[in-house]
Amino acid sequence: MADEKSLNFLEEIVEADLKEGKHTRIATRFPPEPNGYLHLGHAKSICLNFGLALKYGGSTNLRFDDTNPVTEETEYVESIKDDVRWLGFNWANELYASDYFPQLYEFAILLIKKGLAYVDDSTSEEIASQKGTPTRPGVANTFRSRTIEENLALFMSMKDGKYKDGEKVLRAKIDMAHVNMLMRDPVIYRIKHAHHHRTRDAWCIYPMYDFAHGQSDSIEKITHSICTLEFVPHRELYDWCIENLAIYPSRQYEFARLNMTYTMMSKRKLLQLVTENHVTGWDDPRMPTLSGVRRRGYTPESIREFCDKIGIAKRENLIDIGLLEFCVREHLNKISLRRMAVLDPIKVVITNYPEGKTELLPSENNPEDETAGSRELPFGREVFIEADDFMEVPAKKYFRLAPGQMVRLKSAYIIKCEAVIKNDEGKVTELHCAYVPESKSGSDTSGIQVKGVIHWVSATHALEIEVRLYDRLFVTEDMNRIEDDFKNHLNPESLKVLSKVYAEPSLKNSKESEHFQFMRTGYFYKDKESTSTKLIFNRTVTLKDMWAKEAKRG
């Protein structure tokens, strides 16, 4: 009976807060900085934040943390909105930290008036060196003792553009000897004469993260502000701001970010892959970005299931990318339409099949879904089969085609290999087979039992398509552990293009909403670069292949 799923530590906190009456409703937020595309790590955060609000009857804001104009762009804003929607979540309000610039400025003035902030003329190097180290306290400089009036005048001049970038900063006046480095008079405003994607040139001073994030949460009355572990030391400063500004007490909680094997989840490095053309763009199907996995053929359902399965905790983790693949296979198995495509062809001539004859053979679209119906496959005297499905000298336990051996062509007939045709170099170019007329699928009276069933495509009806096979982007399992340039770890075989693949003609009219399983080879999804004359399919993920494992074993 105890079938209810156990709670993660954040759900426990929320339930306790609700139960104790600390809150009557909860409010969360997803706060991306619009300086890159969203990736799977963000998906974990999105599912958490939106999921919590959904589960406990609250709301979630989408808030862009746009306090650094030099790295942020509208293109990123749009992509982020697309990705969140695609994942299946609706935000209560679309907000921007930059909306709060006037309010944040007032907060800074208030701090100065309380004697809790001062203008510092030091260079960033000087500030850094005066800060001390984690084991040695920092030291105060002379600017720290400026009067309130002087600080007020100076800060207003900063806002009015009287100084150049870097000439002055506003710092919170806390404790230069604090054990937490972040409390040693952190910079809270800096001068940047830069064009902001939303406020344009209205401001030349911009608040730092620590002076914007908590206050933004507070303004929005966020009850549970959830972020990743690296912000743990910031919590003290987060609380300090709220307390000294005497504003709504949002609370920050931290969870461990997602790390995945053979994957790099750093926006900065992903950007580098894009700008240096190691991939074709943010939505390259090899990228761990949401736009990348979407283009590759992942479904939002499978990503959400993945996020649910990995759980939420506070310890560092490295998730096997195999779990992601399991989740997408699980979903795609249920919804994908079965099709046949021969990636590496070998021609088969069915010698006893009448020349010029064509039959239309029905084949189910999805054995997992009776309502998916069936389509008809043209069958003729010449078909292509996969080169892998023939072995001149069969390995043990190999039950596909071999000289003198029989296999079934899926949804068609049983054939027997009678002759192997080779070229001058001894390479097999063609197989001559005989079919068993009474073995037709659905009306088999032959009584023959064959173990092997292989896919095929009629040579005269084949549709030529391009297929792109993807493999992991990196060859190293734990990309957080490397010490050299991460680009040294790129997988040179992460993309293999097969420009001439034979596919059944029904693929011609595939829709964007359709995911396919090319039988026995994997799941595929039509790429956006397809044209009416050239269809391109991305391999989302392979099928599990026990035989490949068996064959490797020898």
Next chain:
RNA sequence: UGUCCUAUGGUGUAAUGGUAACACUGCAGAUUUUGAUUCUGCCUUUCUAGGUUCGAAUCCUAGUAGGACAACCA
């Protein structure tokens, strides 16, 4: 030679002082007109040492290991 966070099978995540479990992976088998799917079974787990307790993965202390912190990034 600091402060903070963390420690459960190979990988994740549960067990909230009372029989260590679930998923993935791996291995074995059954079914199968996809060597897929499905089904069955198996392997493997509480960092160490003390303490509290009738009883500790859980509480306490110390140690060990890993991570975070010295951006005018977020």
